[in-house]
Amino acid sequence: MKNVLVVSERDFERSPAMCCVVEMEDVLVRAFGGQLLSPNAPLPKGDLSTSIAFFSAIxxxxxxxxxxxxxxxxxxxxxxxxxIFDAWTVPDFFNDRARRMKSALSSQFSLAGVCDHLAIPFQEAIDRFSPNDRKIVLHLPLGVDSSLVNGMHAERPVTALAYGRQPESLIAELSVALNGPDSDGLLYHTDHTEIRSILDFHAHRRQFWKIAQNSAIALAYDPWSTHQSRFPFSIVGQRWFECLAAGCAVVGRRPVTPEADTLIGWQDATLEAPDDPKEAVDFILDLSRDKARLQEIRERNVAHIRSQHDWTHRIEQLFRMI
Known part of the structure; x- marks a missing residue:
């Protein structure tokens, strides 16, 4: 096993999305003996030829x-x-006109001038690289640290978890149906407030994971189907791995990317919600009352995530590729 150096941006990038990067880095440190380094700190002394340096970013x-x-x-x-988690940003970054001109003058501005291997989570993004750049690009799907959550937790007082971007009309209907004073249910939705900076990554994620393992249902919609201006293709995003690891029944829109069959191809990994918001609310409420089915889905989801999609499995796969 080579020495592992983890170059972390956690002191520079404080957005909520950075929490996922920090969790991956923590697995590198805890499970693979990685040493955390700040990009601005002095490098370890001595020969580093037996070292693998990981740098992860949004x-x-x-x-x-x-x-x-x-x-x-x-x-x-x-x-x-x-x-790079948001892999669709990579080809445009390196194919930018100014950067192409710089690359012609110095190889340090090319992809190969920055790293030995670039791992990205979405196959469709790899197809957007130039043939030359594609030589050092590896496909490594997203993962999750399943040790942070009790996916088999039985008590689920939160009816529906709606983390981040969701269909606005559905959220409006669910808010009325679940969060009124006479309802026995509860909708937890985050995107009606704006959080730009996280002060404590681990405290923030402990709260997220606790809410997730107390949620019966989680909403997840293929982001390409709801936010095409931001996402150029369908992806199996972080939300699936998180919600499945937490033992939630995932309701929404299954990604249309072919990768979905490989990554989340088991029974009921995503339950398709009706397009009509009112019908979708009825579907969610009916599902929330079916405790036996929710338990069956929970056991299957947690088993698949723990055995296939934990960050430990992903990193071991990456070691084999490099």
């Missing part, structure tokens, strides 16, 4: 911000592996 633009650190690690002999 967006491709972060590669440019920390190019010097990554180049210094490579100069010292380390194998640099980068992982």
């Amino acid at each position: 967006r491709a633009s972060r590669l440019g911000l920390h190019r010097k650190c990554l180049n210094d690690l490579r100069a010292r002999g380390a194998t640099v592996v980068c992982y």
Whole structure:
């Protein structure tokens, strides 16, 4: 096993999405003996030729911000592996006209000039790279640290968890149906407030995971079907892995990407909600009353995530590829 260095942006990037990056990094540290490094801190002394340096980020633009650190690690002999969660941002970043001109003058501005391997979670994004860049691109789907949540928790007082972007008309109907004073249910929805910065990643995620394991149903819609201006193709996003790990029954719109058959292809991994918001509310309320079916779905979802989609499995897969 090579020495693992984890170059972390956690002191620079404080957005809620960064929590997922931090959780992946924590697995590298806890399960694989990784050493956390700040991009601005001095590098470890000595020869790094037996080291693998991981740098994970939400967006491709972060590669440019920390190019010097990554180049210094490579100069010292380390194998640099980068992982970009929002993978659709990478080809545009490296194919930008100004960057192409810089790449013609210096290889440090090309993809191969930044890292030895670039791992990204969506196959469709790989197809957007140039043939030359594609040589160092690896496909590694998203994962989850399933140790952070009790997916088999039985008591589920939250009827529906709606984390992040969701169909507005459905949320409006669910809010009326579940969050009125006479309702026995509860809708927990986050996107009616705006959170730009997280002060404590771990405290924030402990709260998220606790809410998730207390939720019977979680909403997840293929982001390409609801936010095409942001997502250029269908993806199996982080929300599926999180909600399935928490033992929720996932209701919404299954991703149309072919990867969905491989990643979440088991029975009832996503229950399709009716298009009409009022019918969707009735569907969710009926499902919430079917405790036996929810238990069956919970056991299946948790078993699949723990055995196939934990970050430990993903990182072991990555080690084999590099």
